[in-house]
Amino acid sequence: MTHAIADEFLLDHATGAASAPVSLLVATHLALNPAARWSYRQMESLGGVMLDTIEPTKADPDALAKLFARIDRGDGADLEHASMPVTTRDVRIPAPLAVYMRDGLDLLEWKQLTRGVEEAPLDIHGKQGDRAMLLRIAAGRAIPKHSHRGVELTLVLDGAFGDARGVYARGDVCAADETIEHQPTAELIGDCLCLVVSSGPVRLTGPFMRLLNPFLTR
Amino acid sequence: MPDTQPNIRGGLSVASAPSQSFEHGGLLLRVARQQDRAAFTELFGYYGPRVKSYLARLGADAASAEDLMQDVMLVVWRRASTYDPQQAAVSTWIFTIARNKRIDALRRDRRPNFDPSDPGFVPNAPPEPDQEASAAQWEGHIATAIAAMPAEQAEMIRLAYFNDLSHSDIAARLGVPLGTVKSRLRLALSRLRLRFADKG
Numbered sequence: 001m002t003h004a005i006a007d008e009f010l011l012d013h014a015t016g017a018a019s020a021p022v023s024l025l026v027a028t029h030l031a032l033n034p035a036a037r038w039s040y041r042q043m044e045s046l047g048g049v050m051l052d053t054i055e056p057t058k059a060d061p062d063a064l065a066k067l068f069a070r071i072d073r074g075d076g077a078d079l080e081h082a083s084m085p086v087t088t089r090d091v092r093i094p095a096p097l098a099v100y101m102r103d104g105l106d107l108l109e110w111k112q113l114t115r116g117v118e119e120a121p122l123d124i125h126g127k128q129g130d131r132a133m134l135l136r137i138a139a140g141r142a143i144p145k146h147s148h149r150g151v152e153l154t155l156v157l158d159g160a161f162g163d164a165r166g167v168y169a170r171g172d173v174c175a176a177d178e179t180i181e182h183q184p185t186a187e188l189i190g191d192c193l194c195l196v197v198s199s200g201p202v203r204l205t206g207p208f209m210r211l212l213n214p215f216l217t218r
Numbered sequence: 219m220p221d222t223q224p225n226i227r228g229g230l231s232v233a234s235a236p237s238q239s240f241e242h243g244g245l246l247l248r249v250a251r252q253q254d255r256a257a258f259t260e261l262f263g264y265y266g267p268r269v270k271s272y273l274a275r276l277g278a279d280a281a282s283a284e285d286l287m288q289d290v291m292l293v294v295w296r297r298a299s300t301y302d303p304q305q306a307a308v309s310t311w312i313f314t315i316a317r318n319k320r321i322d323a324l325r326r327d328r329r330p331n332f333d334p335s336d337p338g339f340v341p342n343a344p345p346e347p348d349q350e351a352s353a354a355q356w357e358g359h360i361a362t363a364i365a366a367m368p369a370e371q372a373e374m375i376r377l378a379y380f381n382d383l384s385h386s387d388i389a390a391r392l393g394v395p396l397g398t399v400k401s402r403l404r405l406a407l408s409r410l411r412l413r414f415a416d417k418g
Contacts, residue, residue, distance in 0.1 A: 006400070007403065007404055007407050008385040008399075008400050008403050008404070009385075011378055011385065011403060011407070012378075012384040012385060015317070015378045015379050015382075016317040016318075016320065016321050016329075016382065017378065017382050017383055017384040017387065018384055019384070020330075022384075023329060023330050024330040026330075027329075027330035027331055027332050028330070028332070030332045031332035031333070031336065031338065031339050031340065032338075032339075032340045033340065034340060034341070034342045037332075037342070039407075039411075041305070041306070041356075042356065042360070042407075042410060042411065043407070044306065044310050044313065044314055045306065045307065045310045045356045045357055045360055046360050046364075046375065046379070046410065047310060047313040047314070047317065047379055048306065048307050048308075048309035048310030048311070048312075048313045048357055049309070049357055049360045049361045049364065050272075050313070050375075050376075050379045050380065051265075051268050051269070051272055051309050051310075051312065051313040051316070052238075052268070052309045052357070052361070053361065054268050054271045054272055054275070054380075055271055056267030056268050056270075056271055057267050057270045057271040057274060057283070058267060059262075059266045059267050059270055059284065059287065060284055063262075063266060063284065063287075063288060064259060064262050064266075066288065067262070067288050067291055067292060067295075068255065070288075070292060071292070071295055075292060076292045076293065076295075076296045077296070079292075079293060079296035079297055080296050080297070080299075087336050087337065087338070091337050091338045092338065093338060094332065094336055094338035094339060095331075095332060095333040095336035095338065095339070096330035096331055096332055096333075097330075098336075099330070151386075171340065
């Protein structure tokens with residue numbers, strides 16, 4: 001069973017209302033999940049219908065003449081050549097994400113959270129304070145039991161992890177919010193690499209770990 | 219916020235949408251192959267004013283809506299040869315250009331997009347029978363489904379596309395619980411999908 005992202009996030013990406021980090025996660029998910037692309041295309045078609053049926057506003061009378069003048073001047077001629085996608089040689093990292101790690105995964109600023117768990121922030125930020133980071137969980141290791149203060153979306157890029165709700169493999173999205181308490185644990189098949197987007201800090205809920213909450217920034 | 223509501227229900231002959239898209243596809247092909255200015259003039263006459271309305275609805279003032287609209291139509295001219303009628307109807311293709319232009323203008327960073335030529339891209343399996351409906355047919359079905367949709371669901375869709383509101387923004391705007399917004403949106407989207415299954 002695959003875990004596709006919920007429709008409302010696809011829709012936010014289709015309308016353009018999603019924050020930049022959420023858009024990045026959705027676009028990366030779409031690169032990995034053909035079924036989600038199918039739903040997403042329908043939502044873009046919905047945008048086409050909305051455009052078709054909007055009440056038109058008169059364009060300036062000389063708009064078309066101005067546009068042909070720009071075309072004659074060669075404005076936007078570079079658009080005629082397809083731009084090459086930014087990719088890394090690392091097939092774990094699909095194109096939309098590669099832009100943020102041109103020099104490879106190892107040159108990101110990795111910081112250890114607990115034993116076997118590291119995260120590296122990405123240089124992309126959203127209007128509501130959404131943040132994106134890569135998360136690496138060593139095979140068999142777990143993130144301490146936690147809940148959330150906002151919405152957290154986790155997209156698996158490599159390996160797999162499980163929580164009480166199921167197992168998430170490459171291309172799957174795990175969504176969690178303040179109602180979800182979980183302890184994601186990497187499967188033994190190998191290290192698990194994820195893209196995480198969150199709108200608020202996590203809240204540790206284990207009996208001892210909760211003492212650390214005041215020190216958490218995310 | 220402008221107080222005029224976009225007309226998504228009344229006065230629209232939804233049944234003509236597929237043939238119209240077919241016609242627009244032909245015009246776009248003439249632009250791509252022969253840089254045909256007469257064909258482009260027709261496309262501009264239809265989409266220019268609609269793109270301008272769309273941008274104004276999303277908060278651009280009249281002058282910048284006009285400028286951005288012209289930028290969008292310039293992309294339509296330059297990128298006409300990349301239009302693929304199997305992937306999207308013309309109005310959908312132009313919608314995505316307008317949406318992306320607006321985001322670029324706002325954020326000054328590029329919109330993340332998947333790319334089928336990327337080695338990490340997972341390609342489609344062969345299409346299911348119900349997925350073979352052409353993109354133009356989809357649009358006709360969607361237009362019919364929206365016209366038949368309960369008002370509260372159509373309102374959600376309208377807020378999402380024309381007011382730059384994410385699903386959590388919509389909940390805040392309407393003062394309803396997030397769960398209610400999610401379920402209305404899912405209901406609305408499932409109605410669109412049912413139509414595909416019926417007719418696809």
